[in-house]
Amino acid sequence: MKKILILLLTALLLLGLTACGEDGSETTGSTPEATKPHTHDYTGEVTTAATCDKEGVKTFTCACGDSYTEKIDATGEHTWGNWKTETEALIGRDGTQTRTCSACAAAESRRTTEGALQNSFGEYGIERLMEHWPVENGWAQEVPLQEEAIRGFMLLHFVSAQYNGPDRTDEEFTISFDAVVEFLSPYFYITESIKAEMKQDYRYDAATDRFNLNYPGSGLNMDVRGYVHNGGNRYTVYYYTETPYFDYPSYWKVEIEFLLPEGQPNKYLSIIRIPELPENITK
Ligand SMILES: [Zn+2]
Ligand SMILES: [Zn+2]
Structure with missing residues:
Protein backbone atom coordinates (compact mmCIF):
# COMPACT_ATOMS: atom_id res chain seq x y z
CA MET A 1 0.00 0.00 0.00
CA LYS A 2 2.77 2.46 0.94
CA LYS A 3 4.61 1.59 -2.32
CA ILE A 4 1.52 2.38 -4.44
CA LEU A 5 1.19 5.81 -2.84
CA ILE A 6 4.80 6.68 -3.62
CA LEU A 7 4.32 5.62 -7.27
CA LEU A 8 1.16 7.75 -7.58
CA LEU A 9 2.90 10.77 -6.08
CA THR A 10 5.85 10.31 -8.40
CA ALA A 11 3.48 9.99 -11.36
CA LEU A 12 1.70 13.18 -10.35
CA LEU A 13 4.99 15.00 -9.88
CA LEU A 14 6.20 13.91 -13.33
CA LEU A 15 2.91 14.99 -14.90
CA GLY A 16 3.25 18.37 -13.21
CA LEU A 17 6.81 18.81 -14.45
CA THR A 18 5.86 17.84 -17.98
CA ALA A 19 3.00 20.31 -17.97
CA CYS A 20 5.39 23.07 -16.90
CA GLY A 21 7.81 22.25 -19.57
CA GLU A 22 5.13 22.25 -22.29
CA ASP A 23 3.93 25.60 -21.04
CA GLY A 24 7.42 27.14 -21.27
CA SER A 25 8.08 25.81 -24.79
CA GLU A 26 4.82 27.26 -26.00
CA THR A 27 5.68 30.84 -24.94
CA THR A 28 9.23 30.94 -26.42
CA GLY A 29 8.77 28.73 -29.53
CA SER A 30 6.51 29.99 -32.35
CA THR A 31 6.43 33.87 -32.66
CA PRO A 32 4.00 34.89 -35.45
CA GLU A 33 6.40 37.25 -37.39
CA ALA A 34 9.15 34.70 -38.00
CA THR A 35 6.89 32.58 -40.14
CA LYS A 36 5.52 35.51 -42.35
CA PRO A 37 7.55 35.94 -45.71
CA HIS A 38 9.79 39.18 -45.80
CA THR A 39 9.32 41.44 -48.82
CA HIS A 40 12.58 43.23 -49.74
CA ASP A 41 12.42 46.96 -50.24
CA TYR A 42 15.48 48.05 -52.25
CA THR A 43 16.97 51.50 -52.60
CA GLY A 44 19.21 52.04 -55.61
CA ASP A 73 26.05 51.57 -69.81
CA ALA A 74 29.10 53.68 -70.70
CA THR A 75 27.95 57.20 -71.67
CA GLY A 76 29.80 57.20 -74.98
CA GLU A 77 30.35 60.94 -74.52
CA HIS A 78 33.83 62.23 -73.80
CA THR A 79 34.51 64.95 -71.30
CA TRP A 80 36.54 67.21 -73.54
CA GLY A 81 38.98 69.78 -72.21
CA ASN A 82 39.65 73.06 -74.01
CA TRP A 83 41.26 73.15 -77.41
CA LYS A 84 45.00 73.73 -77.13
CA THR A 85 47.05 75.20 -79.93
CA GLU A 86 49.76 72.89 -81.24
CA THR A 87 50.76 74.94 -84.24
CA GLU A 88 49.71 78.57 -84.67
CA ALA A 89 47.67 79.42 -87.72
CA LEU A 90 49.37 81.79 -90.13
CA ILE A 91 48.22 83.44 -93.33
CA GLY A 92 48.54 80.68 -95.94
CA ARG A 93 48.97 77.89 -93.41
CA ASP A 94 46.35 76.33 -91.14
CA GLY A 95 47.20 75.85 -87.50
CA THR A 96 46.40 72.72 -85.49
CA GLN A 97 44.63 72.36 -82.18
CA THR A 98 44.08 69.29 -80.01
CA ARG A 99 41.88 68.45 -77.06
CA THR A 100 41.81 65.44 -74.76
CA CYS A 101 39.16 63.68 -72.69
CA SER A 102 39.70 64.02 -68.97
CA ALA A 103 38.16 60.59 -68.30
CA CYS A 104 39.94 58.45 -70.88
CA ALA A 105 42.92 58.72 -73.18
CA ALA A 106 40.89 59.93 -76.17
CA ALA A 107 42.29 62.89 -78.12
CA GLU A 108 41.24 64.65 -81.27
CA SER A 109 42.70 67.41 -83.37
CA ARG A 110 41.45 69.93 -85.88
CA ARG A 111 42.82 72.48 -88.27
CA THR A 112 42.16 76.13 -87.61
CA THR A 113 42.66 79.54 -89.16
CA GLU A 114 41.85 81.26 -85.88
CA GLY A 115 44.24 84.09 -85.07
CA ALA A 116 46.07 83.83 -88.40
CA LEU A 117 46.02 87.56 -89.07
CA GLN A 118 47.37 88.51 -85.67
CA ASN A 119 49.91 85.66 -85.62
CA SER A 120 51.25 86.63 -89.01
CA PHE A 121 51.31 90.40 -88.82
CA GLY A 122 50.73 91.36 -85.20
CA GLU A 123 54.41 91.26 -84.40
CA TYR A 124 55.16 93.61 -81.58
CA GLY A 125 57.67 96.34 -82.17
CA ILE A 126 56.51 98.07 -85.32
CA GLU A 127 53.98 100.09 -83.35
CA ARG A 128 57.10 102.05 -82.34
CA LEU A 129 57.25 103.29 -85.88
CA MET A 130 53.60 104.28 -85.78
CA GLU A 131 53.76 106.26 -82.61
CA HIS A 132 54.84 109.80 -83.31
CA TRP A 133 57.48 111.93 -84.85
CA PRO A 134 60.16 112.98 -82.35
CA VAL A 135 59.68 115.77 -79.89
CA GLU A 136 59.68 119.27 -81.35
CA ASN A 137 59.42 122.38 -79.18
CA GLY A 138 58.58 120.15 -76.24
CA TRP A 139 55.80 118.26 -78.01
CA ALA A 140 55.83 114.95 -79.83
CA GLN A 141 54.46 115.42 -83.31
CA GLU A 142 51.82 113.47 -85.20
CA VAL A 143 53.16 111.16 -87.84
CA PRO A 144 52.23 113.01 -91.05
CA LEU A 145 49.84 111.35 -93.49
CA GLN A 146 51.35 109.60 -96.51
CA GLU A 147 54.87 109.97 -95.17
CA GLU A 148 57.24 107.06 -94.84
CA ALA A 149 57.62 106.14 -91.18
CA ILE A 150 60.74 104.04 -91.63
CA ARG A 151 63.15 106.82 -90.85
CA GLY A 152 66.41 106.77 -88.96
CA PHE A 153 64.95 108.35 -85.85
CA MET A 154 61.93 106.01 -85.90
CA LEU A 155 64.22 102.99 -86.13
CA LEU A 156 66.03 104.19 -83.02
CA HIS A 157 62.65 104.12 -81.21
CA PHE A 158 62.35 100.53 -82.38
CA VAL A 159 65.82 99.64 -81.07
CA SER A 160 65.10 101.34 -77.74
CA ALA A 161 62.00 99.25 -77.26
CA GLN A 162 63.04 95.93 -78.74
CA TYR A 163 66.77 95.48 -78.36
CA ASN A 164 67.57 92.98 -75.64
CA GLY A 165 71.13 91.99 -76.48
CA PRO A 166 74.37 92.10 -74.50
CA ASP A 167 74.77 95.89 -74.74
CA ARG A 168 71.58 96.40 -72.82
CA THR A 169 71.91 96.40 -69.06
CA ASP A 170 69.10 98.73 -68.12
CA GLU A 171 66.32 100.85 -69.53
CA GLU A 172 69.04 103.32 -70.41
CA PHE A 173 71.93 101.90 -72.36
CA THR A 174 74.52 102.69 -74.97
CA ILE A 175 74.97 100.58 -78.07
CA SER A 176 77.46 100.73 -80.94
CA PHE A 177 76.43 101.87 -84.39
CA ASP A 178 77.32 98.45 -85.87
CA ALA A 179 75.24 96.62 -83.24
CA VAL A 180 72.22 98.80 -84.10
CA VAL A 181 72.54 98.02 -87.81
CA GLU A 182 72.97 94.31 -87.10
CA PHE A 183 69.93 94.27 -84.84
CA LEU A 184 67.73 96.11 -87.33
CA SER A 185 68.77 94.19 -90.44
CA PRO A 186 66.39 91.23 -90.08
CA TYR A 187 63.45 93.64 -89.85
CA PHE A 188 64.33 96.42 -92.27
CA TYR A 189 66.50 97.15 -95.25
CA ILE A 190 69.02 99.56 -93.79
CA THR A 191 69.90 101.90 -96.61
CA GLU A 192 72.77 104.37 -96.64
CA SER A 193 70.32 107.26 -96.22
CA ILE A 194 68.86 105.61 -93.10
CA LYS A 195 72.37 105.14 -91.73
CA ALA A 196 73.12 108.81 -92.40
CA GLU A 197 69.89 109.85 -90.73
CA MET A 198 70.66 107.79 -87.62
CA LYS A 199 74.07 109.47 -87.41
CA GLN A 200 72.38 112.86 -87.34
CA ASP A 201 70.08 111.87 -84.49
CA TYR A 202 70.60 113.59 -81.13
CA ARG A 203 71.06 110.14 -79.55
CA TYR A 204 74.20 109.43 -81.61
CA ASP A 205 77.64 110.19 -80.13
CA ALA A 206 80.16 110.50 -83.00
CA ALA A 207 83.14 110.41 -80.62
CA THR A 208 82.35 106.87 -79.46
CA ASP A 209 80.28 105.78 -82.51
CA ARG A 210 77.53 104.75 -80.09
CA PHE A 211 73.94 105.63 -79.43
CA ASN A 212 72.55 106.57 -76.03
CA LEU A 213 69.13 105.00 -75.90
CA ASN A 214 66.45 104.48 -73.32
CA TYR A 215 63.17 102.69 -73.17
CA PRO A 216 60.65 105.07 -74.74
CA GLY A 217 57.47 103.65 -73.21
CA SER A 218 54.34 103.22 -75.26
CA GLY A 219 50.63 103.66 -74.87
CA LEU A 220 49.77 102.41 -78.31
CA ASN A 221 47.33 99.60 -79.02
CA MET A 222 47.77 98.03 -82.41
CA ASP A 223 45.20 95.99 -84.37
CA VAL A 224 45.72 94.16 -87.62
CA ARG A 225 42.69 95.03 -89.76
CA GLY A 226 43.35 93.14 -92.98
CA TYR A 227 45.76 92.51 -95.81
CA VAL A 228 46.28 92.20 -99.53
CA HIS A 229 48.52 89.45 -100.87
CA ASN A 230 50.79 90.80 -103.55
CA GLY A 231 52.26 87.46 -104.60
CA GLY A 232 55.15 85.47 -103.19
CA ASN A 233 55.91 86.58 -99.66
CA ARG A 234 54.85 90.19 -100.25
CA TYR A 235 51.84 91.49 -98.38
CA THR A 236 50.26 94.86 -97.78
CA VAL A 237 48.92 94.82 -94.25
CA TYR A 238 46.55 97.37 -92.77
CA TYR A 239 46.68 98.39 -89.14
CA TYR A 240 44.71 100.59 -86.81
CA THR A 241 46.30 102.16 -83.78
CA GLU A 242 44.97 104.03 -80.80
CA THR A 243 47.09 106.32 -78.73
CA PRO A 244 46.36 108.41 -75.70
CA TYR A 245 48.76 111.10 -77.00
CA PHE A 246 46.92 112.07 -80.15
CA ASP A 247 43.29 112.21 -81.04
CA TYR A 248 43.50 111.35 -84.70
CA PRO A 249 42.44 108.25 -86.67
CA SER A 250 45.55 106.18 -87.21
CA TYR A 251 45.38 103.79 -90.09
CA TRP A 252 48.54 102.38 -91.53
CA LYS A 253 49.56 100.71 -94.74
CA VAL A 254 52.56 98.47 -94.21
CA GLU A 255 54.45 96.63 -96.94
CA ILE A 256 55.79 93.40 -95.53
CA GLU A 257 57.94 90.50 -96.57
CA PHE A 258 56.26 87.70 -94.69
CA LEU A 259 59.00 85.25 -93.96
CA LEU A 260 57.84 81.74 -93.25
CA PRO A 261 58.77 79.55 -91.50
CA GLU A 262 58.10 80.72 -87.98
CA GLY A 263 60.88 82.13 -85.90
CA GLN A 264 61.93 84.60 -88.57
CA PRO A 265 60.69 88.14 -88.15
CA ASN A 266 58.71 89.84 -90.87
CA LYS A 267 60.69 92.37 -92.84
CA TYR A 268 59.15 95.84 -93.20
CA LEU A 269 59.55 97.65 -96.50
CA SER A 270 57.44 100.72 -95.81
CA ILE A 271 55.11 102.01 -93.12
CA ILE A 272 52.79 104.83 -94.12
CA ARG A 273 50.00 106.52 -92.21
CA ILE A 274 46.86 106.71 -94.35
CA PRO A 275 43.56 108.57 -93.78
CA GLU A 276 41.31 105.48 -93.85
CA LEU A 277 41.22 101.76 -94.60
CA PRO A 278 40.65 100.83 -98.23
CA GLU A 279 37.75 98.56 -99.14
CA ASN A 280 38.22 95.03 -100.44
CA ILE A 281 40.94 93.93 -98.10
CA THR A 282 41.06 90.40 -96.74
CA LYS A 283 40.10 90.32 -93.09
ZN1 LIG B 1 15.16 42.67 -47.38
ZN1 LIG C 1 36.65 59.85 -72.88
Whole structure:
Protein backbone atom coordinates (compact mmCIF):
# COMPACT_ATOMS: atom_id res chain seq x y z
CA MET A 1 0.00 0.00 0.00
CA LYS A 2 2.77 2.46 0.94
CA LYS A 3 4.61 1.59 -2.32
CA ILE A 4 1.52 2.38 -4.44
CA LEU A 5 1.19 5.81 -2.84
CA ILE A 6 4.80 6.68 -3.62
CA LEU A 7 4.32 5.62 -7.27
CA LEU A 8 1.16 7.75 -7.58
CA LEU A 9 2.90 10.77 -6.08
CA THR A 10 5.85 10.31 -8.40
CA ALA A 11 3.48 9.99 -11.36
CA LEU A 12 1.70 13.18 -10.35
CA LEU A 13 4.99 15.00 -9.88
CA LEU A 14 6.20 13.91 -13.33
CA LEU A 15 2.91 14.99 -14.90
CA GLY A 16 3.25 18.37 -13.21
CA LEU A 17 6.81 18.81 -14.45
CA THR A 18 5.86 17.84 -17.98
CA ALA A 19 3.00 20.31 -17.97
CA CYS A 20 5.39 23.07 -16.90
CA GLY A 21 7.81 22.25 -19.57
CA GLU A 22 5.13 22.25 -22.29
CA ASP A 23 3.93 25.60 -21.04
CA GLY A 24 7.42 27.14 -21.27
CA SER A 25 8.08 25.81 -24.79
CA GLU A 26 4.82 27.26 -26.00
CA THR A 27 5.68 30.84 -24.94
CA THR A 28 9.23 30.94 -26.42
CA GLY A 29 8.77 28.73 -29.53
CA SER A 30 6.51 29.99 -32.35
CA THR A 31 6.43 33.87 -32.66
CA PRO A 32 4.00 34.89 -35.45
CA GLU A 33 6.40 37.25 -37.39
CA ALA A 34 9.15 34.70 -38.00
CA THR A 35 6.89 32.58 -40.14
CA LYS A 36 5.52 35.51 -42.35
CA PRO A 37 7.55 35.94 -45.71
CA HIS A 38 9.79 39.18 -45.80
CA THR A 39 9.32 41.44 -48.82
CA HIS A 40 12.58 43.23 -49.74
CA ASP A 41 12.42 46.96 -50.24
CA TYR A 42 15.48 48.05 -52.25
CA THR A 43 16.97 51.50 -52.60
CA GLY A 44 19.21 52.04 -55.61
CA GLU A 45 22.42 54.10 -55.54
CA VAL A 46 25.09 54.72 -58.15
CA THR A 47 28.23 53.27 -56.59
CA THR A 48 30.45 53.65 -59.67
CA ALA A 49 29.54 56.34 -62.20
CA ALA A 50 29.68 55.39 -65.86
CA THR A 51 32.22 57.27 -67.96
CA CYS A 52 32.67 57.74 -71.70
CA ASP A 53 34.22 54.31 -72.20
CA LYS A 54 33.60 52.43 -68.91
CA GLU A 55 30.40 50.88 -67.49
CA GLY A 56 29.21 52.07 -64.12
CA VAL A 57 27.55 50.15 -61.26
CA LYS A 58 24.25 50.77 -59.49
CA THR A 59 23.81 48.96 -56.16
CA PHE A 60 20.36 48.15 -54.74
CA THR A 61 20.22 47.54 -50.99
CA CYS A 62 17.40 46.42 -48.67
CA ALA A 63 17.27 47.34 -44.99
CA CYS A 64 17.72 43.65 -44.22
CA GLY A 65 21.19 43.75 -45.69
CA ASP A 66 20.37 41.98 -48.94
CA SER A 67 21.71 43.68 -52.10
CA TYR A 68 22.34 43.23 -55.82
CA THR A 69 23.98 45.31 -58.55
CA GLU A 70 23.10 46.41 -62.05
CA LYS A 71 25.51 47.75 -64.66
CA ILE A 72 25.12 51.24 -66.15
CA ASP A 73 26.05 51.57 -69.81
CA ALA A 74 29.10 53.68 -70.70
CA THR A 75 27.95 57.20 -71.67
CA GLY A 76 29.80 57.20 -74.98
CA GLU A 77 30.35 60.94 -74.52
CA HIS A 78 33.83 62.23 -73.80
CA THR A 79 34.51 64.95 -71.30
CA TRP A 80 36.54 67.21 -73.54
CA GLY A 81 38.98 69.78 -72.21
CA ASN A 82 39.65 73.06 -74.01
CA TRP A 83 41.26 73.15 -77.41
CA LYS A 84 45.00 73.73 -77.13
CA THR A 85 47.05 75.20 -79.93
CA GLU A 86 49.76 72.89 -81.24
CA THR A 87 50.76 74.94 -84.24
CA GLU A 88 49.71 78.57 -84.67
CA ALA A 89 47.67 79.42 -87.72
CA LEU A 90 49.37 81.79 -90.13
CA ILE A 91 48.22 83.44 -93.33
CA GLY A 92 48.54 80.68 -95.94
CA ARG A 93 48.97 77.89 -93.41
CA ASP A 94 46.35 76.33 -91.14
CA GLY A 95 47.20 75.85 -87.50
CA THR A 96 46.40 72.72 -85.49
CA GLN A 97 44.63 72.36 -82.18
CA THR A 98 44.08 69.29 -80.01
CA ARG A 99 41.88 68.45 -77.06
CA THR A 100 41.81 65.44 -74.76
CA CYS A 101 39.16 63.68 -72.69
CA SER A 102 39.70 64.02 -68.97
CA ALA A 103 38.16 60.59 -68.30
CA CYS A 104 39.94 58.45 -70.88
CA ALA A 105 42.92 58.72 -73.18
CA ALA A 106 40.89 59.93 -76.17
CA ALA A 107 42.29 62.89 -78.12
CA GLU A 108 41.24 64.65 -81.27
CA SER A 109 42.70 67.41 -83.37
CA ARG A 110 41.45 69.93 -85.88
CA ARG A 111 42.82 72.48 -88.27
CA THR A 112 42.16 76.13 -87.61
CA THR A 113 42.66 79.54 -89.16
CA GLU A 114 41.85 81.26 -85.88
CA GLY A 115 44.24 84.09 -85.07
CA ALA A 116 46.07 83.83 -88.40
CA LEU A 117 46.02 87.56 -89.07
CA GLN A 118 47.37 88.51 -85.67
CA ASN A 119 49.91 85.66 -85.62
CA SER A 120 51.25 86.63 -89.01
CA PHE A 121 51.31 90.40 -88.82
CA GLY A 122 50.73 91.36 -85.20
CA GLU A 123 54.41 91.26 -84.40
CA TYR A 124 55.16 93.61 -81.58
CA GLY A 125 57.67 96.34 -82.17
CA ILE A 126 56.51 98.07 -85.32
CA GLU A 127 53.98 100.09 -83.35
CA ARG A 128 57.10 102.05 -82.34
CA LEU A 129 57.25 103.29 -85.88
CA MET A 130 53.60 104.28 -85.78
CA GLU A 131 53.76 106.26 -82.61
CA HIS A 132 54.84 109.80 -83.31
CA TRP A 133 57.48 111.93 -84.85
CA PRO A 134 60.16 112.98 -82.35
CA VAL A 135 59.68 115.77 -79.89
CA GLU A 136 59.68 119.27 -81.35
CA ASN A 137 59.42 122.38 -79.18
CA GLY A 138 58.58 120.15 -76.24
CA TRP A 139 55.80 118.26 -78.01
CA ALA A 140 55.83 114.95 -79.83
CA GLN A 141 54.46 115.42 -83.31
CA GLU A 142 51.82 113.47 -85.20
CA VAL A 143 53.16 111.16 -87.84
CA PRO A 144 52.23 113.01 -91.05
CA LEU A 145 49.84 111.35 -93.49
CA GLN A 146 51.35 109.60 -96.51
CA GLU A 147 54.87 109.97 -95.17
CA GLU A 148 57.24 107.06 -94.84
CA ALA A 149 57.62 106.14 -91.18
CA ILE A 150 60.74 104.04 -91.63
CA ARG A 151 63.15 106.82 -90.85
CA GLY A 152 66.41 106.77 -88.96
CA PHE A 153 64.95 108.35 -85.85
CA MET A 154 61.93 106.01 -85.90
CA LEU A 155 64.22 102.99 -86.13
CA LEU A 156 66.03 104.19 -83.02
CA HIS A 157 62.65 104.12 -81.21
CA PHE A 158 62.35 100.53 -82.38
CA VAL A 159 65.82 99.64 -81.07
CA SER A 160 65.10 101.34 -77.74
CA ALA A 161 62.00 99.25 -77.26
CA GLN A 162 63.04 95.93 -78.74
CA TYR A 163 66.77 95.48 -78.36
CA ASN A 164 67.57 92.98 -75.64
CA GLY A 165 71.13 91.99 -76.48
CA PRO A 166 74.37 92.10 -74.50
CA ASP A 167 74.77 95.89 -74.74
CA ARG A 168 71.58 96.40 -72.82
CA THR A 169 71.91 96.40 -69.06
CA ASP A 170 69.10 98.73 -68.12
CA GLU A 171 66.32 100.85 -69.53
CA GLU A 172 69.04 103.32 -70.41
CA PHE A 173 71.93 101.90 -72.36
CA THR A 174 74.52 102.69 -74.97
CA ILE A 175 74.97 100.58 -78.07
CA SER A 176 77.46 100.73 -80.94
CA PHE A 177 76.43 101.87 -84.39
CA ASP A 178 77.32 98.45 -85.87
CA ALA A 179 75.24 96.62 -83.24
CA VAL A 180 72.22 98.80 -84.10
CA VAL A 181 72.54 98.02 -87.81
CA GLU A 182 72.97 94.31 -87.10
CA PHE A 183 69.93 94.27 -84.84
CA LEU A 184 67.73 96.11 -87.33
CA SER A 185 68.77 94.19 -90.44
CA PRO A 186 66.39 91.23 -90.08
CA TYR A 187 63.45 93.64 -89.85
CA PHE A 188 64.33 96.42 -92.27
CA TYR A 189 66.50 97.15 -95.25
CA ILE A 190 69.02 99.56 -93.79
CA THR A 191 69.90 101.90 -96.61
CA GLU A 192 72.77 104.37 -96.64
CA SER A 193 70.32 107.26 -96.22
CA ILE A 194 68.86 105.61 -93.10
CA LYS A 195 72.37 105.14 -91.73
CA ALA A 196 73.12 108.81 -92.40
CA GLU A 197 69.89 109.85 -90.73
CA MET A 198 70.66 107.79 -87.62
CA LYS A 199 74.07 109.47 -87.41
CA GLN A 200 72.38 112.86 -87.34
CA ASP A 201 70.08 111.87 -84.49
CA TYR A 202 70.60 113.59 -81.13
CA ARG A 203 71.06 110.14 -79.55
CA TYR A 204 74.20 109.43 -81.61
CA ASP A 205 77.64 110.19 -80.13
CA ALA A 206 80.16 110.50 -83.00
CA ALA A 207 83.14 110.41 -80.62
CA THR A 208 82.35 106.87 -79.46
CA ASP A 209 80.28 105.78 -82.51
CA ARG A 210 77.53 104.75 -80.09
CA PHE A 211 73.94 105.63 -79.43
CA ASN A 212 72.55 106.57 -76.03
CA LEU A 213 69.13 105.00 -75.90
CA ASN A 214 66.45 104.48 -73.32
CA TYR A 215 63.17 102.69 -73.17
CA PRO A 216 60.65 105.07 -74.74
CA GLY A 217 57.47 103.65 -73.21
CA SER A 218 54.34 103.22 -75.26
CA GLY A 219 50.63 103.66 -74.87
CA LEU A 220 49.77 102.41 -78.31
CA ASN A 221 47.33 99.60 -79.02
CA MET A 222 47.77 98.03 -82.41
CA ASP A 223 45.20 95.99 -84.37
CA VAL A 224 45.72 94.16 -87.62
CA ARG A 225 42.69 95.03 -89.76
CA GLY A 226 43.35 93.14 -92.98
CA TYR A 227 45.76 92.51 -95.81
CA VAL A 228 46.28 92.20 -99.53
CA HIS A 229 48.52 89.45 -100.87
CA ASN A 230 50.79 90.80 -103.55
CA GLY A 231 52.26 87.46 -104.60
CA GLY A 232 55.15 85.47 -103.19
CA ASN A 233 55.91 86.58 -99.66
CA ARG A 234 54.85 90.19 -100.25
CA TYR A 235 51.84 91.49 -98.38
CA THR A 236 50.26 94.86 -97.78
CA VAL A 237 48.92 94.82 -94.25
CA TYR A 238 46.55 97.37 -92.77
CA TYR A 239 46.68 98.39 -89.14
CA TYR A 240 44.71 100.59 -86.81
CA THR A 241 46.30 102.16 -83.78
CA GLU A 242 44.97 104.03 -80.80
CA THR A 243 47.09 106.32 -78.73
CA PRO A 244 46.36 108.41 -75.70
CA TYR A 245 48.76 111.10 -77.00
CA PHE A 246 46.92 112.07 -80.15
CA ASP A 247 43.29 112.21 -81.04
CA TYR A 248 43.50 111.35 -84.70
CA PRO A 249 42.44 108.25 -86.67
CA SER A 250 45.55 106.18 -87.21
CA TYR A 251 45.38 103.79 -90.09
CA TRP A 252 48.54 102.38 -91.53
CA LYS A 253 49.56 100.71 -94.74
CA VAL A 254 52.56 98.47 -94.21
CA GLU A 255 54.45 96.63 -96.94
CA ILE A 256 55.79 93.40 -95.53
CA GLU A 257 57.94 90.50 -96.57
CA PHE A 258 56.26 87.70 -94.69
CA LEU A 259 59.00 85.25 -93.96
CA LEU A 260 57.84 81.74 -93.25
CA PRO A 261 58.77 79.55 -91.50
CA GLU A 262 58.10 80.72 -87.98
CA GLY A 263 60.88 82.13 -85.90
CA GLN A 264 61.93 84.60 -88.57
CA PRO A 265 60.69 88.14 -88.15
CA ASN A 266 58.71 89.84 -90.87
CA LYS A 267 60.69 92.37 -92.84
CA TYR A 268 59.15 95.84 -93.20
CA LEU A 269 59.55 97.65 -96.50
CA SER A 270 57.44 100.72 -95.81
CA ILE A 271 55.11 102.01 -93.12
CA ILE A 272 52.79 104.83 -94.12
CA ARG A 273 50.00 106.52 -92.21
CA ILE A 274 46.86 106.71 -94.35
CA PRO A 275 43.56 108.57 -93.78
CA GLU A 276 41.31 105.48 -93.85
CA LEU A 277 41.22 101.76 -94.60
CA PRO A 278 40.65 100.83 -98.23
CA GLU A 279 37.75 98.56 -99.14
CA ASN A 280 38.22 95.03 -100.44
CA ILE A 281 40.94 93.93 -98.10
CA THR A 282 41.06 90.40 -96.74
CA LYS A 283 40.10 90.32 -93.09
ZN1 LIG B 1 15.16 42.67 -47.38
ZN1 LIG C 1 36.65 59.85 -72.88
